[in-house]
Amino acid sequence: MPARNHKQWTSPPSLKAGEWVDSRIYSDPDIFEEEQEKIFKKVWIPVCHESELPEPYDFRTVSIAREPIIVVRGPDNEVRAFLNVCPHRGMMIERRPSGSFAPAQPSGNPKHMTCMFHAWQFDMKGNCAYISREEEGYQDRIKKEDQGLRRLRCEVKFGGFIWVTLNDQVETTVEEWADGAFDCIREAIDTEPLQVFHYHKAIIGCNYKLWHDTNSEFYHDYMHYHNRVTGFNDEYFARKNIAFGNGHVNVNSFEVKYDQYEGFESRAELSFPTFPPNQWYMIDMFPGMNFNLRGSALRCDVMTPLGPDKVMIEFRGLGLKSDSAEDRQHRIEHHNSIWGPFGRNLHEDLIGVAGQGATMQTGSEPRRILHGRHEDNFIHDEVGMRHFYAEWGKWMDRMPSDPMKKYMAAAE
């Protein structure tokens, strides 16, 4: 087809509704704000991993939809989550990304969370334990018994990830929410405790859904030389995309031929428990988390949208807690050589979504972004994205292909 003029360029594609989206869903500030309220404040988010707070009184600070959250391990070893907000003057209680409340703090005592502003203190169950000069200032009008922290629903699930939701009325457990999407790697990640060995985050100039799209489609393996060399064979093209309830999908496995890439080695000896050698499963959870098990290392991406065209992606790499130093080193090499910031694949994906972000900034002309490939759900079928956007449309009550209209289900 020859190049197109403006009218031709902006006319609808010859695909069915549900096979493309309008690029405004990736750039419109109102849609971004609405996603925070309608989606991110309602669902379960895996904010961190239990190995990041291994000891009683350890904590980790995170956020969901701009709300600061603190996750702590109590003396009873239970993990609990609270808003990281002091009930007194709205100060963020803890500013460090992680640490321990076991020692004394500059303004507070051991075993307590302390707001350094006016020295109010809280225990690991969120009880207010101390208000400075309580009686002198409040007489009996405010008592520490009524000034506990805002507690959040929290579950440790699927390989030890800590799932939190801002929604007290959430209708599902994490198990129900996943709807079986984790079954394919359940034994591999739940047979023994896992441990985070890699963490980095990237702030990318694109909408969070573009990263999720890229995690959900394998057609872009044309960008990954490594994947073509170690993968493109009959088994690879027999992989299927499988849809689950609540917008989740996974991609089933095949045997990756790592040793066909120069300098790489088979990962068979370090496979996760019960996992056949060199297998590779990928799970994409609505609205923006990815769990990626390549035999010997698990990667997890969690996306925090920061704006219509800005996303923070946190990358974690996990091995077995029981790893010997030598095994751990190999796992780290396996992880980093593909997924580290200087690895083979990760930056290629980031180049892809950053390029999309550059063409879909706030105010850019609306475009149609296609996901209409049908290959009987095999690996290069784009059913993963179609499944995601059907779910997104329901939660947002907007048509992904025409977001100013109300949602109407299209056949998937």
Add this chain to the structure above:
Amino acid sequence: MNWKRVCAASDVPENTLKRFDIDGIAIVIANYGAGFQGFPPYCPHMEEPLADSGMLDGGILTCSKHLWQWDLRTGEKVGLAEKPLLCYDIKTEGDDVMADLEIELINEYDVEDDMDDDDFFGSD
């Protein structure tokens, strides 16, 4: 009685505190000028480590977090303190500071409400 040598008098200069661990018992020795006092390492209020956060002046020990105070000559509370400071029997023999460590002194603290809170959010 079980008198143990804790330290040399010169180990704890005047108006300072120092923590020692003797046979598994942690004890803070304070030199208040006119003598030595010995007590468990944590403030009886909220477990503040007194060897780090305590200030000593003229026989008065002050925990710098919430300003509880004690007169070290007697162990009695002063000012804002709501509980006395538990003290060991202390004596000096020559250059040695000795403490009777027959029984370890332990402060009692308010424990976190230990009710099972699994159903915090209720079933609805």
